[in-house]
Amino acid sequence: MRPAIPSSRPDTVAILSTLVAFDTTSRLPNAPLIAWIEDYLRGLGVSYSLSRGAEDGKLNLHAILGPQTGGGLALSGHVDCVPVDGQAWSSDPFTLREEAGRLHGRGTADMKGFVSATLAAVPDILAMPLARPVHLFITFDEETNCAGARHLIADVATRGVMPDLCVVGEPSMMTPIVAHKGRLALRATFTGRAAHSSTPARGANALHAMGRAIAHIADEADRFAREGRRAEGFDPPHTTTQAGLAQGGMILNIVPEHAMLELEWRPVPGDDALAEFAKLRDTLQPLHDALHAHGPECGIAYDVTCDLPPLDLPPDSHLADIVRQVTGSNATGRVSYGTEAGIYQHAGLPTIVCGPGDIAQAHKPDEFITREQLARCDAFLNAMIRKLCVSP
Incomplete structure (x- = not known):
């Protein structure tokens, strides 16, 4: 009522x-x-x-x-x-x-x-x-x-x-x-190929690919803190990035076929989060190619979920x-x-x-x-x- x-x-x-x-x-x-x-x-x-x-x-x-x-x-x-x-x-x-x-x-x-x-x-x-x-x-x-x-x-x-x-x-x-600050949020979906964990070479581990991507994002977060543009008045006074949500795998004895990662950038004025996204895609392209070699449905797909200037x-x-x-x-x-x-x-x-x-x-x-x-x-x-x- x-x-x-x-x-x-x-x-x-x-x-x-x-x-x-x-x-x-x-x-x-x-x-x-x-x-x-x-x-x-x-x-x-x-x-x-x-x-x-x-x-x-x-x-x-x-x-x-x-x-x-x-x-x-x-x-x-x-x-x-x-x-x-x-x-x-x-x-x-x-x-x-x-x-x-x-x-x-x-x-x-x-x-x-x-x-x-x-x-x-x-x-x-x-x-x-x-x-x-x-x-x-x-x-x-x-x-x-x-x-x-x-x-x-x-x-x-x-x-x-x-x-x-x-x-x-x-x-x-x-x-x-x-x-x-702005905010660019992104969902990255990793698709590999399942296999029994005793014969991992017969599959493509989507979770391993995601883990390597997370390690790169952590390195980027450190780089922003160490070398990023300074904009005093913000806390912290530089652009930040983080991997905030990750999911993957079903049971331990199956090579994970799917994994999902959500990450974000919060750029200070003057920094371009879309340019950072483009750099991330270029960096992760070898991971995409390695997954894609196992089938046309395999690889990394990206979906922008929030783009706030x-x-x-x-x-x-x-x-x-x-x-x-x-x-x-x-x-x-x-x-x-x-x-x-x-x-x-x-x-x-x-x-x-x-x-x-x-x-x-x-x-x-x-x-x-x-x-x-x-x-x-x-x-x-x-x-x-x-x-x-x-x-x-």
Whole structure:
């Protein structure tokens, strides 16, 4: 049953309670939550556009407040969240629970808190004399491959309503973040030929091939740490790579026919993860050829599962300057995790990360955001819109 739209103007915490109640774990559709937002916006007389991904029930929402044009400011947040499976929660993760000013629930910090603040601000925004529009970007699947943001920004560009500037409200304790690392994730599937382990020459050991690939990836990780481009402000201040998941083999007395490896690069701005992938393929080509000699179906196949570009907004940009003024921050930060901001910047939309909550709470059991952080976000949104979208 869909939660009711409050009859009076809700505050940020009331909306957060509603959004948390929707289980929008990335493996599930987000359509029920988006339908609630549609009802909410329609009740305020706000029109919107939806864009879809490849999976049924996965939707983005783009609303424009004020002039129905491009330009102005976009406020962007995702509504999918990570699973709670296997986590020890003190209460139902999909029921907002308050304790000592902390609001606990899955997605409160990452990042339904920011989305709730933007929705709560809509009535006030509509009452402002807007000379430039305020765009709401609400996306799916940020926690997996950021497909939602790619669909949304392509749709916005096609319709000719690209904003001038964008704030992605990932949890940063309301500190402006001008740069983050990218992420390229890859699945490599090794196919050999099975044989009895007493006669290994009659087979092709996919697990051995994968092991040699893992050893090379470990060497590359050491090389990045030792010789890689330095980008101070990141922790660590260089590109990283790792083999994060490996599977293979069935029983010990059979030469493994199949093996699977998942790996990633997290490049600092200026490094090219796709170029590193190309180098890896070249290095592993002899392993592919050795497997392929046992049959046309044998070898190494690659599948890119996530390609997230870095964010690199100049610290002296107009957007960074405005966000520093509004937040009262004297500095800007850099972080090693990725966000949708890199996708928007890559599409030509200057973007910064600034939102309520602590990234240290993201993905954890008993995830929380504080009332104080939400109040700061409410004030931030009001000030940003008045500075950038209201005529002097």
